Amino acid sequence: xxxxxxxxxxxxxxxxxxxxxxxxxxxxxxxxxxxxxxxxxxxxxxxxxxxxxxxxxxxxxxxxxxxxxxxxxxxxxxxxxxxxxxxxxxxxxxxxxxxxxxxxxxxxxxxxxxxxxxxxxxxxxxxxxxxxxxxxxxxxxxxxxxxxxxxxxxxxxxxxxxxxxxxxxxxxxxxxxxxxxxxxxxxxxxxxxxxxxxxxxxxxxxxxxxxxxxxxxxxxxxxxxxxxxxxxxxxxxxxxxxxxxxxxxxxxxxxxxxxxxxxxxxxxxxxxxxxxxxxxxxxxxxxxxxxxxxxxxxxxxxxxxxxxxxxxxxx
Amino acid sequence: xxxxxxxxxxxxxxxxxxxxxxxxxxxxxxxxxxxxxxxxxxxxxxxxxxxxxxxxxxxxxxxxxxxxxxxxxxxxxxxxxxxxxxxxxxxxxxxxxxxxxxxxxxxxxxxxxxxxxxxxxxxxxxxxxxxxxxxxxxxxxxxxxxxxxxxxxxxxxxxxxxxxxxxxxxxxxxxxxxxxxxxxxxxxxxxxxxxxxxxxxxxxxxxxxxxxxxxxxxxxxxxxxxxxxxxxxxxxxxxxxxxxxxxxxxxxxxxxxxxxxxxxxxxxxxxxxxxxxxxxxxxxxxxxxxxxxxxxxxxxxxxxxxxxxxxxxxxxxxxxxxxxxxxxxxxxxxxxxxxxxxxxxxxxxxxxxxxxxxxxxxxxxxxxxxxxxxxxxxxxxxxxxxxxxxxxxxxxxxxx
Numbered sequence: 222x223x224x225x226x227x228x229x230x231x232x233x234x235x236x237x238x239x240x241x242x243x244x245x246x247x248x249x250x251x252x253x254x255x256x257x258x259x260x261x262x263x264x265x266x267x268x269x270x271x272x273x274x275x276x277x278x279x280x281x282x283x284x285x286x287x288x289x290x291x292x293x294x295x296x297x298x299x300x301x302x303x304x305x306x307x308x309x310x311x312x313x314x315x316x317x318x319x320x321x322x323x324x325x326x327x328x329x330x331x332x333x334x335x336x337x338x339x340x341x342x343x344x345x346x347x348x349x350x351x352x353x354x355x356x357x358x359x360x361x362x363x364x365x366x367x368x369x370x371x372x373x374x375x376x377x378x379x380x381x382x383x384x385x386x387x388x389x390x391x392x393x394x395x396x397x398x399x400x401x402x403x404x405x406x407x408x409x410x411x412x413x414x415x416x417x418x419x420x421x422x423x424x425x426x427x428x429x430x431x432x433x434x435x436x437x438x439x440x441x442x443x444x445x446x447x448x449x450x451x452x453x454x455x456x457x458x459x460x461x462x463x464x465x466x467x468x469x470x471x472x473x474x475x476x477x478x479x480x481x482x483x484x485x486x487x488x489x490x491x492x493x494x495x496x497x498x499x500x501x502x503x504x505x506x507x508x509x510x511x512x513x514x515x516x517x518x519x520x521x522x523x524x525x526x527x528x529x530x531x532x533x534x535x536x
Numbered sequence: 537x538x539x540x541x542x543x544x545x546x547x548x549x550x551x552x553x554x555x556x557x558x559x560x561x562x563x564x565x566x567x568x569x570x571x572x573x574x575x576x577x578x579x580x581x582x583x584x585x586x587x588x589x590x591x592x593x594x595x596x597x598x599x600x601x602x603x604x605x606x607x608x609x610x611x612x613x614x615x616x617x618x619x620x621x622x623x624x625x626x627x628x629x630x631x632x633x634x635x636x637x638x639x640x641x642x643x644x645x646x647x648x649x650x651x652x653x654x655x656x657x658x659x660x661x662x663x664x665x666x667x668x669x670x671x672x673x674x675x676x677x678x679x680x681x682x683x684x685x686x687x688x689x690x691x692x693x694x695x696x697x698x699x700x701x702x703x704x705x706x707x708x709x710x711x712x713x714x715x716x717x718x719x720x721x722x723x724x725x726x727x728x729x730x731x732x733x734x735x736x737x738x739x740x741x742x743x744x745x746x747x748x749x750x751x752x753x754x755x756x757x758x759x760x761x762x763x764x765x766x767x768x769x770x771x772x773x774x775x776x777x778x779x780x781x782x783x784x785x786x787x788x789x790x791x792x793x794x795x796x797x798x799x800x801x802x803x804x805x806x807x808x809x810x811x812x813x814x815x816x817x818x819x820x821x822x823x824x825x826x827x828x829x830x831x832x833x834x835x836x837x838x839x840x841x842x843x844x845x846x847x848x849x850x851x852x853x854x855x856x857x858x859x860x861x862x863x864x865x866x867x868x869x870x871x872x873x874x875x876x877x878x879x880x881x882x883x884x885x886x887x888x889x890x891x892x893x894x895x896x897x898x899x900x901x902x903x904x905x906x907x908x909x910x911x912x913x914x915x916x917x918x919x920x921x922x923x924x925x926x927x928x929x930x931x932x933x934x935x936x
Contacts, residue, residue: 225675230608281801324600332594367592371539371622374595374603379620380606381703 226424230380234297237421249305256307263521265513269416271521272297272315272420279319282338283330292383293322294415296373303376310534311525312343312358317369325381332363358535386411389429397488406432407436417509423498431502437485458507541623548572552902559703565633567903576618580626590625598701599627605677605700613668615688615698635691636896638684643703644896646756651837660888662697664708664876665746671868678702681743683722684752693887723779724758728790729863731776733802740863747858755832775806787859788823795862800816803828825856843881850877
């Protein structure tokens with residue numbers, strides 16, 4: 222339930238196996254192969270980066286906290302396990318997920334305000350040259366967002382409470398005597414994991430432990446803020462030194478690592494965290510940072526704009 | 537991207553009649569259709585109207601909370617959700633049907649003349665209520681609106697905490713629990729720290745309400761029946777002077793010696809002026825709760841010879857711990873369940889009606905509004921004026 226992840230709807234209904242998730246997406250593709258050929262879209266993770274950046278912009282204009290943005294991202298992921306993205310207006314889905322998540326995370330925003338901000342943020346008019354018709358991605362009619370809210374809630378079976386790794390992180394901070402720099406870095410790693418499928422694949426505490434390990438092993442020497450490119454962490458993680466230590470975490474009696482890391486290793490050994498899962502999560506993150514190199518906001522924007530406009534999904 | 541419902545209410549349920557309404561919308565009684573067995577209570581959330589046309593206007597936060605929480609919760613003493621149907625711009629929450637609620641049971645015991653609720657029944661009700669509350673609190677859910685009308689009772693005597701429309705999670709909420717809804721909990725059941733403007737309230741507010749309900753089960757009247765001061769034109773929340781006085785009349789003035797946090801309450805100065813406006817004798821009077829309690833047992837005819845026939849001294853001790861001024865000292869749900877009131881004496885039945893000879897009337901279901909889909913009827917009062925007159929006090933309270 223609310224406090225207990227183990228009996229939550231998140232664990233019972235929204236935790237996929239890797240194969241399960243592939244399967245779900247394959248089925249969506251099978252249903253409309255034509256759209257997939259006609260409208261190629263970037264790698265899901267690149268789209269996620271784009272969505273995340275758009276959400277962050279929307280959130281910033283309304284000074285929304287990170288947890289609401291995280292919840293919105295999970296809603297979007299869940300929704301797109303049941304709906305083909307090429308049949309939707311992602312901008313509307315994004316705004317609606319944001320609107321719903323703000324209510325759920327107790328920082329509600331008025332629907333008119335969300336619609337107004339979203340319209341300001343995504344003026345479809347700039348795409349006149351592509352479609353020859355000036356249409357907005359988000360219409361001024363709030364009923365559209367209200368209707369999309371029904372679709373979102375219905376697809377999620379009203380299972381709206383999301384457990385996030387942030388909570389585990391703050392609970393473990395004193396126990397592992399994490400420095401504020403380490404917490405900040407772990408926090409940003411958690412932010413980044415929403416760009417992958419990890420929230421649908423692993424329980425939040427596994428993600429939190431992964432984030433802590435990365436933060437402690439790859440010593441943050443830089444601020445955790447990053448713009449459009451992959452975070453500086455990406456380079457550090459790829460250079461291998463850290464990865465070896467990480468591999469050693471899985472083995473008993475690892476020798477060599479500094480005491481700081483050994484303490485963490487000790488804690489992990491004693492806790493019942495699935496270390497194999499933690500390592501898989503780390504690899505997922507490394508590959509995210511690799512794919513991030515190819516990210517182009519412009520491409521994402523154009524490809525999504527093309528789908529929405531050509532199929533009249535903004536109507 | 538339009539929304540079309542996958543499930544239709546009328547394909548699955550046959551609407552028997554209308555039960556009640558509130559600010560949220562209306563509740564209907566229904567029975568399952570097409571192989572679906574059982575009786576249900578369907579809560580329909582009222583959509584906002586723009587002119588005569590019903591529009592999607594975004595769901596209320598209260599509806600969202602109730603939908604999300606009810607989808608997660610599962611406990612024998614918390615109302616069971618069957619399903620949620622989103623159809624025709626409306627939300628239909630389908631719950632198990634409960635034949636009774638505490639408001640109706642208390643009311644029944646005042647008709648035609650007052651006759652007390654048996655001690656064993658009060659004990660079972662309270663135990664089940666606390667058990668459900670413990671479940672909510674261990675899951676970081678504050679109910680925030682416990683009152684007799686929200687405590688449902690099945691025909692098998694099981695207690696179900698209902699109406700989670702005001703409930704919310706209290707694990708590090710993004711905003712202070714105060715900022716969302718300025719006023720919570722029906723005023724008669726509102727804890728003193730809330731009356732004094734506390735911004736950081738805790739599960740203790742629900743236990744105060746349980747104390748009020750316990751007292752009401754024994755006396756058949758709300759123990760602190762104050763008059764609500766309405767918000768002024770500036771939308772500032774007024775100090776609930778009258779309600780606070782009702783509490784002070786029975787419990788005496790709260791004191792900083794026994795409630796250290798008292799002086800930092802936002803409305804402390806108001807409380808002070810309240811004290812000054814009264815005679816010092818009144819101000820200094822100690823708690824009256826024990827004599828209120830003894831009187832109540834005597835008037836109710838609770839046996840003074842058989843221990844099973846009365847809540848007795850243990851009952852008083854529990855009541856005084858629930859109605860503790862200082863929220864940090866107030867008994868918790870866990871502690872209350874371990875209290876001698878439950879530990880001493882015989883086993884507690886999971887059927888609160890066990891051994892009870894009497895019969896409670898069925899929930900009133902009216903026929904004048906069977907069209908669950910008609911959105912044109914605004915959800916206002918209970919339907920059927922003659923029934924209102926019969927229900928008297930109960931109907932009046934339901935309107936709040």
